[in-house]
Amino acid sequence: MTTNTSENINIWLTQINNDFKAAVSVDCVIFGYDDDALKVLVSRCDMPPYEHQLSLLGDIVHPDETTDEAAMRVLIAKTGFTDVYLEQVQVFSDIHRHPLSRVITIAYYSLIKIDEDHLLHLEKNDHLQWIEVNEINSLAFDHFNIMHSCLRRMRKQLREQPIGFNLLPEKFSLLQLQRLFEVILNIQLDKRNFRRKLGALGILKDIGEIEESVSHRPARLYTFDKSIYEKKKKTGYSFDL
Amino acid sequence: MTTNTSENINIWLTQINNDFKAAVSVDCVIFGYDDDALKVLVSRCDMPPYEHQLSLLGDIVHPDETTDEAAMRVLIAKTGFTDVYLEQVQVFSDIHRHPLSRVITIAYYSLIKIDEDHLLHLEKNDHLQWIEVNEINSLAFDHFNIMHSCLRRMRKQLREQPIGFNLLPEKFSLLQLQRLFEVILNIQLDKRNFRRKLGALGILKDIGEIEESVSHRPARLYTFDKSIYEKKKKTGYSFDL
DNA sequence: CCAAAAGTGTTATATTTACACCCATGC
DNA sequence: GCATGGGTGTAAATATAACACTTTTGG
Numbered sequence: 001m002t003t004n005t006s007e008n009i010n011i012w013l014t015q016i017n018n019d020f021k022a023a024v025s026v027d028c029v030i031f032g033y034d035d036d037a038l039k040v041l042v043s044r045c046d047m048p049p050y051e052h053q054l055s056l057l058g059d060i061v062h063p064d065e066t067t068d069e070a071a072m073r074v075l076i077a078k079t080g081f082t083d084v085y086l087e088q089v090q091v092f093s094d095i096h097r098h099p100l101s102r103v104i105t106i107a108y109y110s111l112i113k114i115d116e117d118h119l120l121h122l123e124k125n126d127h128l129q130w131i132e133v134n135e136i137n138s139l140a141f142d143h144f145n146i147m148h149s150c151l152r153r154m155r156k157q158l159r160e161q162p163i164g165f166n167l168l169p170e171k172f173s174l175l176q177l178q179r180l181f182e183v184i185l186n187i188q189l190d191k192r193n194f195r196r197k198l199g200a201l202g203i204l205k206d207i208g209e210i211e212e213s214v215s216h217r218p219a220r221l222y223t224f225d226k227s228i229y230e231k232k233k234k235t236g237y238s239f240d241l
Numbered sequence: 242m243t244t245n246t247s248e249n250i251n252i253w254l255t256q257i258n259n260d261f262k263a264a265v266s267v268d269c270v271i272f273g274y275d276d277d278a279l280k281v282l283v284s285r286c287d288m289p290p291y292e293h294q295l296s297l298l299g300d301i302v303h304p305d306e307t308t309d310e311a312a313m314r315v316l317i318a319k320t321g322f323t324d325v326y327l328e329q330v331q332v333f334s335d336i337h338r339h340p341l342s343r344v345i346t347i348a349y350y351s352l353i354k355i356d357e358d359h360l361l362h363l364e365k366n367d368h369l370q371w372i373e374v375n376e377i378n379s380l381a382f383d384h385f386n387i388m389h390s391c392l393r394r395m396r397k398q399l400r401e402q403p404i405g406f407n408l409l410p411e412k413f414s415l416l417q418l419q420r421l422f423e424v425i426l427n428i429q430l431d432k433r434n435f436r437r438k439l440g441a442l443g444i445l446k447d448i449g450e451i452e453e454s455v456s457h458r459p460a461r462l463y464t465f466d467k468s469i470y471e472k473k474k475k476t477g478y479s480f481d482l
Numbered sequence: 483c484c485a486a487a488a489g490t491g492t493t494a495t496a497t498t499t500a501c502a503c504c505c506a507t508g509c
Numbered sequence: 510g511c512a513t514g515g516g517t518g519t520a521a522a523t524a525t526a527a528c529a530c531t532t533t534t535g536g
């Protein structure tokens with residue numbers, strides 16, 4: 001079993017040109033948050049034997065791009081956004097995970113704001129749809145599994161890094177932010193403690209605006225101040241819900 | 242740019258057989274802890290243009306194995322151990338990262354105990370060596386970069402999960418454990434607070450033995466009780482240094 | 483008896499939790 | 510005026526951090 005380095009080289013020179021190559025793809029779990037629910041952007045799948053199922057958005061990795069670039073290309077193609085949060089999660093490489101041939105896939109998750117511009121973009125792409133995470137029972141290929149791995153990772157990072165803002169509009173109220181954590185993490189938070197905590201973190205900027213046309217006292221609006229966060233991060237500080 | 246699902250299928254059917262396949266490899270950052278230092282198992286590299294440099298241990302992924310299996314195969318081949326802690330970290334896919342052809346690699350890190358049996362095994366493999374992490378300034382390919390990604394990930398997990406025990410002998414003293422955290426994380430810990438904390442975690446078993454042939458008061462020896470940890474984990478409890 | 487690490491408690495400080503009422507707005 | 514969420518403080522409990530001396534062993 002033990003091979004030394006020079007053997008490896010020889011093996012590689014011959015094997016790389018034969019059966020030792022695989023198709024490599026990326027699959028993106030694109031999360032959006034809307035209407036107090038966490039959603040995923042999925043596509044109808046036409047490939048046997050998964051016709052009539054839903055699948056994640058992905059594509060094969062091209063020879064002239066990294067996997068990160070491939071994932072970003074898929075995102076831009078499917079959502080129209082160029083500036084999206086994207087995070088590599090994990091490789092899925094079961095031998096028979098794809099019916100056509102061996103396809104090793106790299107799973108990514110992405111966070112985007114579901115806004116009107118974007119919904120407009122989707123209309124041109126009628127096989128795409130947002131579906132609530134909780135309503136997904138199965139997906140084509142091993143995509144259900146992939147989605148849950150990404151969900152787990154995203155939930156962890158949501159607590160450890162200020163990524164939740166990617167799911168909200170530029171301006172948001174503290175209750176919107178609290179609801180986002182509650183919905184995604186499936187927990188309950190105390191309003192006062194939550195506000196104190198976020199105040200202490202010092203990464204929100206009160207923009208001096210308030211909600212409009214709400215049938216109750218309008219809330220102050222905030223934005224996430226990324227530059228302050230980056231500055232604080234350097235001096236050994238960590239976001240932690 | 243936008244392609245719909247059925248187009249994708251057609252693209253795939255033709256492209257998978259042409260230029261759209263890549264060689265996929267695994268690279269293992271094998272950490273060991275010995276002599277109060279964190280070390281990595283590396284190999285001399287004979288492949289131009291990296292002759293005389295050191296490289297990580299890796300191999301191409303075979304058609305009949307997952308990437309996890311490939312990584313485990315490399316580990317068994319190089320270390321002789323079959324029961325090792327192994328964790329997938331990240332994909333490295335820069336187009337020219339390998340001089341021979343496009344090789345997309347999956348980085349793994351592994352934690353093993355450096356003991357005498359193992360050193361014996363290494364003697365048969367004279368191009369392998371343990372080298373202190375701090376003494377590594379460069380490695381072949383992008384392996385230096387890979388090593389640091391794995392180091393960062395390992396340090397994070399060391400604080401969040403009881404993985405450090407994989408680097409220690411079966412029986413260890415509390416000071417040994419404390420030193421391990423201090424060395425790897427490059428921090429100082431208070432002896433009493435550390436002991437109280439680990440006592441509170443309740444995952445160590447006092448095996449009623451003590452150190453032998455030490456020229457000072459011998460310490461009690463403990464083992465990590467994995468079954469208790471697993472039980473506690475289910476009832477929502479987390480290791481956190 | 484000396485060197486070296488083992489082992490052990492208390493106090494101050496910081497963090498986290500629990501909890502209830504009045505306020506501003508639209509209808 | 511009523512329904513809806515906005516906004517605010519305090520006290521108790523818990524967790525963390527700082528800190529020094531006696532004990533046991535080998536040489």
